[in-house]
């Protein structure tokens with residue numbers, strides 16, 4: 001049995017706006033948080049000890065982190081070198097430099113010849129000898145349209161078509177790697193990408209936003225014992241059948257408020273050929289807390305805000321207070337006492353939003369939860385707008401034409 005620790009999306013050096021300067025160290029407290037959390041992962045790798053550590057990409061917010069951030073990262077991974085634990089560092093989109101190839105911030109480990117360290121900045125298979133046997137790790141770094149295609153090939157193509165072309169190319173290249181695998185050695189695919197659950201089909205490409213989305217079927221190959229992903233910050237297993245597991249461990253720390261409700265952690269894997277067991281291990285990370293309160297109808301808005309704050313445990317948390325009020329209520333807000341109430345937080349922001357008295361109440365028939373035909377919606381809307389009476393007929397006609405073109 002091989003023991004592997006899989007972590008991803010460290011993003012060390014990001015989220016400084018949620019921290020403050022530690023007067024003792026002179027460092028941003030969020031950098032210290034990220035280093036502490038990473039050190040918990042490395043502690044676990046050393047304590048078990050694991051046979052291999054795989055990192056799914058996005059080490060820093062960009063490819064050129066300041067030296068003290070780079071050093072904080074290296075200081076933790078260095079402990080794996082000392083313990084002679086082989087480590088694979090995959091290049092994510094944030095690690096790629098706009099100039100030149102590959103991951104500038106991670107390539108230094110290869111350039112220095114750090115013992116046992118492998119940098120995955122291209123699609124290839126690494127044959128790694130661990131204390132408990134061999135393992136094959138296929139690295140698939142973040143792909144851009146220039147990775148597998150020339151500019152001439154993609155010129156004039158819609159993004160969906162580029163995505164399809166890239167998927168087809170990638171399939172061929174992965175096939176080539178698969179054919180050269182030793183079928184008796186446990187195999188891990190380590191990839192930084194956006195995967196989806198849909199089967200291969202053109203409709204899928206319409207949902208593509210920025211960057212590429214790759215079909216899950218590309219990853220769920222029986223020759224892979226475990227598919228280790230990076231990129232998505234929320235932990236999840238994409239493959240319901242778990243054969244093989246297709247795992248995003250998620251980020252190790254909350255990068256911003258969008259991750260407020262997510263558990264953060266890493267994944268421990270026990271692996272032998274044809275048999276895998278994995279477990280998500282939560283990390284003790286700093287709490288983020290949004291306090292949102294509408295006091296526009298409150299008789300005592302100040303008391304209502306303080307009451308909302310008191311409902312939350314904000315000790316040492318990163319807090320944002322958002323309160324909505326009417327403009328004439330502004331004078332009765334005592335901001336000094338709000339600051340006092342929020343002072344147990346690690347850091348906090350206060351955002352006041354004015355509720356406009358002029359805003360038209362929504363048309364009740366058109367609430368977001370009811371699914372309604374676009375033409376019906378427009379008709380309902382026009383029936384509620386006396387001022388548009390004269391042009392409502394031509395608006396409906398125009399809408400009809402637009403919908404006909406669309407379908």
Ligand SMILES: [Mn+2]
Nearest residue numbers: 058092093231
């Ligand atoms: Mn990423």
